Amino acid sequence: MRKLFAILLLSLAAFSLAYAQGDEAIMTPMDSVYRQEIIEHLNKIRERRPTVAVVLAGGGAKGAAHVGVLEQLNKYGIPIDLVVGTSMGGLMGSVYALGHKPEYVSDLFNSTEWDLVMNDKIPYRMRNYADKEYRDTYQQTILFNKNIRKDLQLGRVYGMQVSNLISGVSVGYQDSTSFAKFPIPFVCVATDIPTGKEKRWYGGKITEAMRSTMSIPGVFEPVRTGNMLLVDGWLLNNLPTDVARDLGADVIIAVNLGDNRAGDEDKLQEVMSFAMTLFALGWQRKMPINCEIPDITVYPNISGYGTMSFDKASMDTLRWRGDAAAKEQEENFMKLKKMVGADTTVLYSRPAEQVITGEVKVKEIEYQGVSGNELKVVRRLARLDGHDMIGGTRLRFATDNIYGSKAFNSVTYEFLGHEDPYKLVLHCDKGPRNQIGFSARLDSEEILSTLFFLGLNTRTLWGPAVGIAGKIGLNPYVDANFYFRPSFGPVFNVDLKAKWVNMSKLMDPKYTELSFSYANLRQELYISESIWSQFEYNIGFRNDWYSLTSLTAYENASSVFAYGKDRMDMMLLFAETNRSTLDDGYFPTRGYKIGARYDWIFYNSNEKFSDADHVFNFSLMGVLFPRSKFQVIPSIHIRSILGNNVPIPYRNVLGGSLPGRYLDQQIPFLGIPGISYGYNHLGMASLALRYRIMKHGFLSAVVNGYTSADKFGEDKKIKNVLGAGLEFGYATPVGPIKAQIGTSNETKHIMFGFSFGRDF
Numbered sequence: 112m113r114k115l116f117a118i119l120l121l122s123l124a125a126f127s128l129a130y131a132q133g134d135e136a137i138m139t140p141m142d143s144v145y146r147q148e149i150i151e152h153l154n155k156i157r158e159r160r161p162t163v164a165v166v167l168a169g170g171g172a173k174g175a176a177h178v179g180v181l182e183q184l185n186k187y188g189i190p191i192d193l194v195v196g197t198s199m200g201g202l203m204g205s206v207y208a209l210g211h212k213p214e215y216v217s218d219l220f221n222s223t224e225w226d227l228v229m230n231d232k233i234p235y236r237m238r239n240y241a242d243k244e245y246r247d248t249y250q251q252t253i254l255f256n257k258n259i260r261k262d263l264q265l266g267r268v269y270g271m272q273v274s275n276l277i278s279g280v281s282v283g284y285q286d287s288t289s290f291a292k293f294p295i296p297f298v299c300v301a302t303d304i305p306t307g308k309e310k311r312w313y314g315g316k317i318t319e320a321m322r323s324t325m326s327i328p329g330v331f332e333p334v335r336t337g338n339m340l341l342v343d344g345w346l347l348n349n350l351p352t353d354v355a356r357d358l359g360a361d362v363i364i365a366v367n368l369g370d371n372r373a374g375d376e377d378k379l380q381e382v383m384s385f386a387m388t389l390f391a392l393g394w395q396r397k398m399p400i401n402c403e404i405p406d407i408t409v410y411p412n413i414s415g416y417g418t419m420s421f422d423k424a425s426m427d428t429l430r431w432r433g434d435a436a437a438k439e440q441e442e443n444f445m446k447l448k449k450m451v452g453a454d455t456t457v458l459y460s461r462p463a464e465q466v467i468t469g470e471v472k473v474k475e476i477e478y479q480g481v482s483g484n485e486l487k488v489v490r491r492l493a494r495l496d497g498h499d500m501i502g503g504t505r506l507r508f509a510t511d512n513i514y515g516s517k518a519f520n521s522v523t524y525e526f527l528g529h530e531d532p533y534k535l536v537l538h539c540d541k542g543p544r545n546q547i548g549f550s551a552r553l554d555s556e557e558i559l560s561t562l563f564f565l566g567l568n569t570r571t572l573w574g575p576a577v578g579i580a581g582k583i584g585l586n587p588y589v590d591a592n593f594y595f596r597p598s599f600g601p602v603f604n605v606d607l608k609a610k611w612v613n614m615s616k617l618m619d620p621k622y623t624e625l626s627f628s629y630a631n632l633r634q635e636l637y638i639s640e641s642i643w644s645q646f647e648y649n650i651g652f653r654n655d656w657y658s659l660t661s662l663t664a665y666e667n668a669s670s671v672f673a674y675g676k677d678r679m680d681m682m683l684l685f686a687e688t689n690r691s692t693l694d695d696g697y698f699p700t701r702g703y704k705i706g707a708r709y710d711w712i713f714y715n716s717n718e719k720f721s722d723a724d725h726v727f728n729f730s731l732m733g734v735l736f737p738r739s740k741f742q743v744i745p746s747i748h749i750r751s752i753l754g755n756n757v758p759i760p761y762r763n764v765l766g767g768s769l770p771g772r773y774l775d776q777q778i779p780f781l782g783i784p785g786i787s788y789g790y791n792h793l794g795m796a797s798l799a800l801r802y803r804i805m806k807h808g809f810l811s812a813v814v815n816g817y818t819s820a821d822k823f824g825e826d827k828k829i830k831n832v833l834g835a836g837l838e839f840g841y842a843t844p845v846g847p848i849k850a851q852i853g854t855s856n857e858t859k860h861i862m863f864g865f866s867f868g869r870d871f
Contacts, residue, residue, distance in 0.1 A: 142313055144289070146313045148289045152291050153360065163189060164355035166195045168200045168345075169197040176436070179437060180434070181203070182213040183434055183437035184444070190457065193358060196297075197344040197345050198349070204299070205320075209463035210294030229419070231268035239516070240644060240690075243691060248869050252549075255545050268331060273322060274321075275524060277317065282533065283533075290315075299320055302343060303340065304341070328342045351401065352365050363407075407447065470501060473526075478490065493513060494509065509537070517542075554865060554867070555866070564579070575594070586772070588609060593605045604635070609631070614628060620665045626786070633655050637653075653683050654681070654682050680715075682714040698809055698840060700739075710725070726753075727752075729748070730746070746797045752791040752792070762774075762789075765793075766778075766779070766786045767784060767786075768851060768864055783834060784858075789830060790830060794817060796815065797816075807841055807843070815834050816834065837851070846869035849866045
């Protein structure tokens with residue numbers, strides 16, 4: 112809701128900009144100095160030939176066309192003396208102006224994971240274990256501190272990844288400086304919301320300038336600097352040819368990406384689309400005038416593509432179209448070449464270094480925004496101490512790992528100094544400490560369930576915190592977790608949970624061996640480590656109180672143990688460990704997930720079950736043929752119980768599509784919608800053959816089976832069950848849509864299942 116409100120506020124601001132903005136740009140005393148330096152630079156060149164400026168328009172992903180144009184200009188040998196850009200044109204232009212060759216600009220554009228950059232995401236595989244579990248469970252999260260007004264976020268994301276992309280290619284030019292000192296002088300344009308005026312960046316911090324010119328309203332948090340609140344420059348000046356003319360450029364080459372209003376191919380929310388349309392009113396007033404200024408205008412064909420078409424195929428096509436559009440201007444470029452003579456592009460200072468694929472020498476590392484215990488934690492997360500050569504891989508790990516702690520709105524870096532060794536500064540911008548989570552799920556078994564979460568101090572690096580989760584549905588529960596995170600060492604946890612299950616209301620007897628209802632009160636005291644790592648462990652004590660109100664074993668059950676009400680109190684020690692390298696929680700394309708657990712039940716108040724005391728559990732799942740359309744996903748699950756009279760809450764059970772729906776140890780099994788009861792020693796295997804049938808759709812053929820025995824030896828009882836079926840899954844932002852059909856030799860009925868939403 113905060114983000115939606117922010118978009119509405121910016122919509123009103125855009126409306127004001129459209130009808131109240133003037134032509135005057137913001138000009139600080141330093142801007143005047145920097146501007147004059149660029150003018151003087153061009154005047155020196157003009158003594159021997161006409162000066163040439165390239166102006167690149169904004170357009171989001173359509174900016175890939177700029178790469179093709181720049182490559183052609185380089186081939187024609189036309190000298191470029193000034194680069195001016197807005198938004199994505201500013202980003203592409205700045206990389207070129209910093210001395211990087213067009214081929215590098217092209218490689219950078221193609222290799223960048225734009226979905227991560229534009230959404231401030233870190234790869235799923237890089238997230239810590241706890242964060243993966245949370246994201247796989249909750250659809251919506253609201254963050255807050257005590258002062259909600261102060262925490263108002265004026266964008267969907269903060270632009271952390273954009274900032275780090277800029278820092279990665281501008282090493283040596285990140286101190287506040289005149290952009291006239293770049294290898295090629297550079298200017299970009301942003302918009303100041305309070306005054307409704309252009310902010311022309313002739314100098315300053317390149318990271319700040321680029322973040323502001325690319326700050327798409329409602330998407331990125333505006334850049335606050337001095338008294339200004341800066342957003343994307345295309346609000347007022349999407350093709351800033353007037354800036355190039357004002358600086359005295361003799362020949363202006365413009366790359367015009369056409370009408371960049373939202374709605375062409377962008378699938379934006381209605382409110383967002385409305386806001387973007389209002390924003391466009393501002394630059395449309397200036398666009399016709401600026402289109403008359405250039406001497407040569409290149410019009411790449413961008414039809415069929417939108418500002419968010421960041422997939423590789425689209426960008427490859429747009430780059431090729433930019434190349435083709437530049438070739439159409441060959442006659443004009445040849446005339447220009449005759450005017451400027453033999454000169455080609457000259458770099459007036461050494462090119463910037465880059466750490467996207469390279470490394471630079473570092474003399475000092477400084478962390479800003481943290482101190483004391485927080486600084487200790489951040490340094491351990493970054494793992495940069497002791498390294499004097501630092502590059503992109505190490506930096507991405509450091510920033511992603513710190514950001515993955517969820518304690519910061521953004522984690523950005525910059526290199527200060529004009530030559531190595533540099534000073535590396537990591538800026539850690541603290542975020543809200545508290546959160547509210549919400550999720551809803553529709554399925555053919557429980558119909559509708561909702562899950563709520565309240566976390567107080569849960570988005571902090573150390574200290575006490577509490578998380579309370581509550582499920583509303585046919586199997587409700589409430590779970591309160593109190594924990595303390597020290598600056599070093601394991602997390603100390605106290606967990607209190609109350610759960611109610613009434614399976615008899617949900618399951619047709621022909622689909623299940625067992626049907627039961629019970630109440631469970633659980634208290635746990637344990638230590639854990641899953642906050643900062645992809646690895647999780649839990650070691651501790653549990654007290655479980657169960658009140659079994661009904662239990663029915665149907666005629667197809669392997670043994671009969673039906674009885675009425677029963678109560679028991681059990682105490683146990685447990686140790687559990689899990690690790691996941693999967694790249695997605697629901698439709699992974701690579702990686703594996705492994706887990707193991709041991710329980711020692713040392714006390715049971717019910718004498719009927721007093722001799723069952725050891726439980727061993729192991730599971731493994733992996734993805735074969737990673738990142739291809741066709742994948743093989745095998746999994747195994749082994750569970751062994753030592754003891755003759757096993758309490759119901761700890762027996763081996765399988766069935767359904769959700770793990771732990773009715774009992775914690777319940778293993779999903781396609782072909783059995785309800786519960787299948789296994790003997791004490793159980794081995795289950797599954798093989799899924801999955802094929803991607805559309806961008807977000809998956810069709811899987813699944814075969815699964817299990818065998819169980821009551822004991823080891825010749826006189827053992829054995830049970831074998833085999834099931835198979837098909838599953839269609841479609842990934843949506845709020846969770847997968849799944850439809851299943853299957854059967855097994857136990858139920859001997861065709862089962863259908865449907866679900867929509869995250870698993871919980």
